[in-house]
Amino acid sequence: MKIFGKKQKKQEHSLIDDDLSNSELLPSHIAIIMDGNGRWAKKRALPRIAGHHEGMKTVRKIARFADHIGIKVLTLYAFSTENWKRPKSEVDYLMGLPEKFLNSFLPELMERNIRVTMMGNKEGLPKHTQAVLNNAMEKTKNNTGLILNFAMNYGSRAEIVQAMKEIINEVNSGNLAIEDINEFKVNQYLMTSHLPEPDLLIRTSGEVRLSNFMLWQLAYTEFWFTDTLWPDFNESTFSEAITAYQNRNRRYGGL
Numbered sequence: 001m002k003i004f005g006k007k008q009k010k011q012e013h014s015l016i017d018d019d020l021s022n023s024e025l026l027p028s029h030i031a032i033i034m035d036g037n038g039r040w041a042k043k044r045a046l047p048r049i050a051g052h053h054e055g056m057k058t059v060r061k062i063a064r065f066a067d068h069i070g071i072k073v074l075t076l077y078a079f080s081t082e083n084w085k086r087p088k089s090e091v092d093y094l095m096g097l098p099e100k101f102l103n104s105f106l107p108e109l110m111e112r113n114i115r116v117t118m119m120g121n122k123e124g125l126p127k128h129t130q131a132v133l134n135n136a137m138e139k140t141k142n143n144t145g146l147i148l149n150f151a152m153n154y155g156s157r158a159e160i161v162q163a164m165k166e167i168i169n170e171v172n173s174g175n176l177a178i179e180d181i182n183e184f185k186v187n188q189y190l191m192t193s194h195l196p197e198p199d200l201l202i203r204t205s206g207e208v209r210l211s212n213f214m215l216w217q218l219a220y221t222e223f224w225f226t227d228t229l230w231p232d233f234n235e236s237t238f239s240e241a242i243t244a245y246q247n248r249n250r251r252y253g254g255l
């Protein structure tokens with residue numbers, strides 16, 4: 001397993017060659033569009049929900065690894081506003097995954113000082129899903145380690161429209177002057193106001209599109225695409241993406 005850059009724990013020896021280990025930092029914020037779960041199941045003649053369950057195990061694996069190597073924020077696109085169009089049985093299963101994940105993993109998240117946050121329209125989720133999310137976010141809110149940020153019932157265009165409405169209301173109520181509206185001010189009204197912008201976006205399963213994900217926030221982000229299906233994604237694939245990011249940054253450093 002490759003160990004990265006300057007930020008790995010002191011006791012670990014860097015296993016990557018010198019010109020990388022000294023030159024580029026780890027990406028602070030990595031965002032992942034976790035695609036390919038249905039295809040993974042279909043290849044094995046399993047029901048689609050088997051792919052989602054396996055994908056949840058990959059979330060746990062990658063969260064542990066991201067925590068281990070010192071990533072600051074990991075944003076995971078778990079459910080888009082378009083996903084409501086899927087069969088009810090599949091949506092019902094998906095809405096049960098946060099509980100499955102947190103019931104078994106919340107104690108470890110606490111031990112690892114990991115903070116759980118979410119972005120999206122929480123009110124549109126089933127009450128039982130909201131309850132487990134609220135509990136996990138409350139229990140972990142003072143943790144200062146990795147931020148595990150789940151995008152659920154999230155759509156970027158809806159997020160931007162909502163921000164515009166709130167900014168217009170502030171201007172109309174005299175709390176905000178037009179000349180004070182700039183990119184920094186817009187950031188404050190987005191669901192990611194508590195996060196730095198992503199340094200690296202990963203999308204699995206060979207799809208090469210953004211699917212209405214963080215359209216504003218990804219303006220300066222490095223994109224890395226892989227044919228690997230999300231359930232097959234592992235520490236090695238994750239390391240490959242980070243090394244690709246570090247190589248790009250090295251070249252952009254004007255060498």
Ligand SMILES: CCc1cc(N2CCCCCC2)n2ncc(-c3ccc(F)cc3)c2n1
Pocket residue numbers: 034037052053055056059077078079094095097098101102116133136150152230
């Ligand atoms: C709400 C849909 C959904 C789908 C899903 N999949 C299915 C599709 C993508 C692949 C990963 C597995 N996961 N995996 C973890 C969560 C999760 C969400 C919030 C939280 F606080 C803890 C865990 C999750 N949520």
